[in-house]
Amino acid sequence: MMKGIQDYYPDHFGQCYGCGRLNEHGYQLKTAWDGEETLTRFTPSAYHTAIPGSVYGGLLASLIDCHGTGSAALALAKEKGIQLEGFNAPRCVTGSLQVSYKKPTPIDSTLEIRGIIKEVKGKKVVVEIRLLSKGEVCVTGEVIAIQVPDDFGK
Ligand SMILES: CCCCCCCC(=O)SCCNC(=O)CCNC(=O)[C@H](O)C(C)(C)COP(=O)(O)OP(=O)(O)OC[C@H]1O[C@@H](n2cnc3c(N)ncnc32)[C@H](O)[C@@H]1OP(=O)(O)O
Numbered sequence: 533m534m535k536g537i538q539d540y541y542p543d544h545f546g547q548c549y550g551c552g553r554l555n556e557h558g559y560q561l562k563t564a565w566d567g568e569e570t571l572t573r574f575t576p577s578a579y580h581t582a583i584p585g586s587v588y589g590g591l592l593a594s595l596i597d598c599h600g601t602g603s604a605a606l607a608l609a610k611e612k613g614i615q616l617e618g619f620n621a622p623r624c625v626t627g628s629l630q631v632s633y634k635k636p637t638p639i640d641s642t643l644e645i646r647g648i649i650k651e652v653k654g655k656k657v658v659v660e661i662r663l664l665s666k667g668e669v670c671v672t673g674e675v676i677a678i679q680v681p682d683d684f685g686k
Contacts, residue, residue: 534564535562536551536562536572537563537564537605537606537609537616537621538552538562538563540616540618540620541553541605541619541623542619542682544686548598550594550598551563551598551599551601559574559595561574561595561602563598563599563602563603563605563606563647565606568648569646569647569648570599570603570606570646570647570648570649570659571645571646571647572595572599572644572645573642573643573645574595574642574643575643576591576639576643578639580639581639582636583636585639585640586637586638586639587637587638587639587643587665589633589671592633592637592663592671593629593631593673595645595663596661596671596675597626597675599647599675600626600659600661600674600677601623601624601626601675603649603677604624604659604675604677604679605622605623605624605677605679607657608622608624608652608655609621609622622679623679624657624677624678624679625677625684626675626677626678627656627676627677627678628674628676629673629674629675630673630674630675631671631673632672633671634670634671635668635670636670637663637670637671638666638670639665641666643663643665644663644664645662645663646661646662646663646664647660647661648660648661650674655678655679656676656679657677657678657679658674658675658676658677659674659675660674661674661675
């Protein structure tokens with residue numbers, strides 16, 4: 533599995549259901565740069581069904597959510613010139629999540645979730661997201677992610 537920004541979060545940020553590397557029940561998403569875009573992949577199982585053959589929308593929203601916050605963390609690291617090592621990644625939570633379902637998302641294929649950084653302003657990052665199955669955009673979204681301090685949630 534490829535390494536993602538989530539591998540550079542300290543342990544207490546590693547519990548997230550969507551992207552925590554320490555959550556054995558979660559998706560353990562890995563968000564990384566792919567050129568100018570950010571990318572993560574997720575392979576749905578049959579039990580993620582909404583209507584037969586299609587992925588449940590709530591799951592799709594949560595993939596966009598966590599890929600958005602991971603993308604925002606990557607953008608902040610880039611902007612601040614942070615060389616990722618140990619557990620020094622910036623961390624963001626979701627301020628807002630907007631999702632638009634364009635067509636049913638085929639369940640029998642690995643999903644690609646791609647992010648484009650639209651804005652970095654202080655601790656706020658706006659990320660535009662496309663979710664593709666079989667090469668077709670099925671869902672689009674926008675995440676506004678906000679950087680949080682090290683002791684957030686402690
Ligand atoms: C790192 C591992 C965890 C990964 C997380 C995975 C994704 C998740 O599920 S996170 C869980 C869901 N999210 C939450 O629980 C967050 C709850 N909200 C909060 O804690 C706070 O409202 C928080 C941190 C988002 C923002 O608070 P705060 O730092 O005080 O923001 P603040 O200084 O007022 O605003 C900063 C900027 O962000 C914007 N902003 C703040 N909150 C929001 C929001 N909810 N929606 C849109 N924009 C917002 C502000 O407008 C401001 O923008 P600008 O500079 O342009 O004026």
